Amino acid sequence: MQLAISKLLPTYFEKSRSETSEIWGKDLLWKKGEMIKIVAPSGSGKSSLINFLYGMRKDYEGNIRYDQHDLDKTDAESLASLRKDHISIVFQDLRLFPHQTVQENLEIKRQLNPYHPKEKIAEMAERLGIGKKLPSLARTCSYGEQQRVAIIRALMQPFDFLLLDEPFSHLDNRNSELAMQLMLEETRARQASIVFADLERIEFFPFTSLYHL
Numbered sequence: 001m002q003l004a005i006s007k008l009l010p011t012y013f014e015k016s017r018s019e020t021s022e023i024w025g026k027d028l029l030w031k032k033g034e035m036i037k038i039v040a041p042s043g044s045g046k047s048s049l050i051n052f053l054y055g056m057r058k059d060y061e062g063n064i065r066y067d068q069h070d071l072d073k074t075d076a077e078s079l080a081s082l083r084k085d086h087i088s089i090v091f092q093d094l095r096l097f098p099h100q101t102v103q104e105n106l107e108i109k110r111q112l113n114p115y116h117p118k119e120k121i122a123e124m125a126e127r128l129g130i131g132k133k134l135p136s137l138a139r140t141c142s143y144g145e146q147q148r149v150a151i152i153r154a155l156m157q158p159f160d161f162l163l164l165d166e167p168f169s170h171l172d173n174r175n176s177e178l179a180m181q182l183m184l185e186e187t188r189a190r191q192a193s194i195v196f197a198d199l200e201r202i203e204f205f206p207f208t209s210l211y212h213l
C-alpha cells in the first residue's frame with residue numbers, strides 16, 4: 001500500500017503556508033515500509049494533518065489517497081474497513097473509554113480485528129510498565145499511563161500505516177524509548193510505515209524521511 005498526498009492545505013490556513021512548509025501544498029508519496037518523521041512546531045497543523053490522514057476531517061483542499069482509495073470520496077463503510085485493516089493511530093487526545101478498565105479498552109480494540117492473541121495485551125503492558133494497571137479504570141490512570149494504553153491499543157490491529165500525533169508528550173525519555181521500541185518492532189513485523197508527527201526531532205526514531213510542517 002502507498003499513501004499519496006497532493007497539494008494538501010487546511011481550508012483555514014492561508015495559502016502562503018505552502019511556501020514555507022515541506023508538507024502543505026506539496027505532492028508526496030510514502031510507500032509501506034518507510035519511516036516518516038514530521039517536525040511540527042505547535043500550531044503548525046500537526047493534529048490537523050494526522051486527523052486528515054485518518055479520514056477524521058475533510059476541511060482541506062487537495063487530495064489524500066491510500067492506493068486507489070481517495071479519502072474525500074470514500075464512504076463511511078469503506079473508510080471503516082480501510083482503517084480496520086490498514087491504518088492505525090495514536091490520537092493526541094488518546095480517546096480511551098474512561099469508564100472501562102485498561103484491559104477492556106485494549107481487548108475491545110483487539111477483538112475488532114485480532115492481530116495478536118489475548119495474552120499479548122499483558123505482555124505489552126508489562127513491557128511498558130503498566131501491567132499493574134490492567135484492572136484499573138482508564139480514567140483513574142495518569143495521563144502518561146493512558147498514553148501507553150493508547151499506544152498498545154494501536155498495536156492490537158493489522159496496519160500498513162501507523163499515525164502518531166505527539167505520542168510521548170507525557171512520557172519521560174526512558175518510557176518514550178521503550179514505547180518507541182515496541183512500536184518499531186510491531187511496525188517492522190507488519191513491514192509497515194510510521195508517520196510520526198512531533199514538536200521536535202526525537203533521536204530514537206530511525207526515520208527514512210524527515211519533513212518540516
Ligand SMILES: Nc1ncnc2c1ncn2[C@@H]1O[C@H](COP(=O)(O)OP(=O)(O)OP(=O)(O)O)[C@@H](O)[C@H]1O
Pocket residue numbers: 012040041042043044045046047048049059
Ligand atoms: N476547524 C478549524 N477551524 C479553524 N481553525 C482551526 C481548525 N482546526 C484547527 N485550527 C487552527 O489551525 C492551527 C493548527 O491547529 P492544529 O491543532 O492542527 O495544530 P498543532 O500543530 O497540532 O498544534 P499543537 O502542537 O498545539 O497541538 C491552530 O491555529 C488552530 O487553531
